[in-house]
Amino acid sequence: MNLMHWRLLVAVADHGSITAAAGHVGMTQSAASQAMAGMEATLGAQLFTREPRKTLPTALGLSVIEQARVMLGALQAIRSTVDEARPMLRGTIRIASFPMVLATFLTPFLQRFRQLYPGIDVTTLDVTDNEVLTLLEADLIDLGVVLNPKPERQATILGRDCWMAVLPTNHPLAQRPADASVSLEELFEQAFVLATGGCSANARSLGAAVGLTLRDIRVEVREWSSAFSLVREGVGVTLVPEMALPVERQGLRVMPLTAPRYREFALVGSPNRPPSAAAAALLKMLAER
Template sequence: MMNLMHWRLLVAVADHGSITAAAERVGMTQSAASQAMAGMEAALGAQLFTRAPRNTLPTALGLSVIEQARVMLGALQTIRRTVDHARPMLRGSIRIASFPSVLAKFLTPQLQRFAQLYPGIEVTPLEVTDSEVDTLLEAGLIDLGVVLNPQPERNATLLGRDLWLAVLPADHALAQRPSEASVSLEELLQQPFVLATGGCTANARSLGAEAGLALGDIRVQVREWSSAFSLVREGVGVTLVPEMTLPVERRGLRVMPLKVPVHREFALVATPRRPLSSSASALLQMLAQ
């Protein structure tokens, strides 16, 4: 079943010539965007794009479909403007806290769209660690916060999910496996390791602990994912990262899935200190579309 996100993704791929760039534009992971495109083509029963190593180009039929998609999205925007002009403008403010990767790759484009729909609402995003998000929520200092793998009782609004992936130097022994091969969490954690946290409590160490495994040889610990990738390129060790943190330039790196996939979910949770404001409710409703 196709929804508005599929059509926005279709137009973004045409505009950027790349599924990776289009995924970032609409706030999806690269694998989710690829799956969405494949699902759309399967649902329509036609190929809309041709995939080349460096770009993704529309077919002749794809050009016609994209043109109609632009008309449809433009009409939807016109409807929204008409409704906005006919009703009093919603005004207010939202303070929202998130850890860096979700804020940069997912929330920022969504907040830009929200600003177009609700220009009277001021949104203040805060970049913090995941433990700081919980502290701010409990203190009532923010309206909404992004949390990882929320418990059902928190009444969270799911934003998305991605996979944890192994990243190794291209010349590492494990990286010499066939292109479709995977690596087990146990054998990965036994390697010389670059522990990257991204400022989050959920990282390779905590994932290992949940599986009853320990990191035996941590060569260095860093906060920034980008630093970890540089150290892996230099052969310092291997690492384990969320899919959305992967760099566009992967020369010198081998990215491998885990044999038993491990996901992380990220979702918005409201502060328990007060009722949800109309401004925050409008944001959650937009994200749910």
């Protein structure tokens, strides 16, 4: 038997119902029923009587429940003693990020951070990359996720992905062998569906960085999913980040660039002030991962 079993035991006594107790301790009703039956089997005694609308402790059950309360109280006292002896870092962190990076890169780290620093409240905002910069400049957030951070700016790198060409399966360039690539130069000569994903970093800016211009933009869309639909219909080709590629690729040919191009995600602080103790703790954890 583990700690959850004893908490469940006390919760059943307090709520008079296995169903209500299950919800209180975060278990399903069936798992709670099995756990209770297992406890009674292990102890070799009946602790509760089950009635149609009520679960009541037996005389022996009352004694066991009382001891369980003493045990759980002692455990809480131990935790309180440890917390008092070890000062808990407290504070708040406001982080702005575009949704895809938040879900893919940041969320697992933030879950771990909350376990390590329960006294720090973390709030996340879903915004575009341009909005991240605006919020940072206005000092309205503590940290923000930026694309391709400038070398002079102190940044904590979260990850990166590469740009991939997406073409209709019947496009001439898509007829190349399975391991073939396509150059940025020849891609930019095609009828093009420009997808931005709400970001300033897109095919147009990628080309501008190397002196290339899109010759024939048929349509410009914000959502990656809209671009994939238009490519399937043969409107044109597109260029998207790898993490934006769809799971369902019927009608699409995805090809790497001959000279790979990457975009990097990084967490940066306000340019107007040093990070708070709470924000510094998060940056330190990310740097040491």
